[in-house]
Amino acid sequence: MLDKLCISERRARIIDYLIVNKQSTYIELAAEFNVTVGTIGRDIEYLSTVAPIYTKQGNHGGVYILPEYRSHRYYLSDSEEVCLCRLMKTASSDECKILRGIIAKFTKGRG
DSSP, X not given: OOOOOOHHHHHHHHHHHHHHHSEEOHHHHHHHHTSOHHHHXXXXXXXXXXXXXXXXXXXXXXXXXXXXXXXXXXXXXXXXXXXXXXXXXTSOHHXXXXXXXXXXXXXXXXX
């Protein structure tokens, strides 16, 4: 359980929590963030306008985030990407596959 956070920090952490866990319930989120279920409801209502967060009722109900969603905080910086590309020049073929996977997973789509 976390100490009280400001609204924007709590909402950012709720998104991070959902990115990692893919789903939760209002009760679990309220306990995790040390707020009421009503507060979580307001947070989810707001967050669903800025991120692909949705809710389901009934069995397997709860709060969900689309699995392909990534926060901008989870992308490589240009210097990190350049560094990984440099490492590929001396890496084994297996290590190159891993490095390419990391780059593909954490690099912003370039149009």
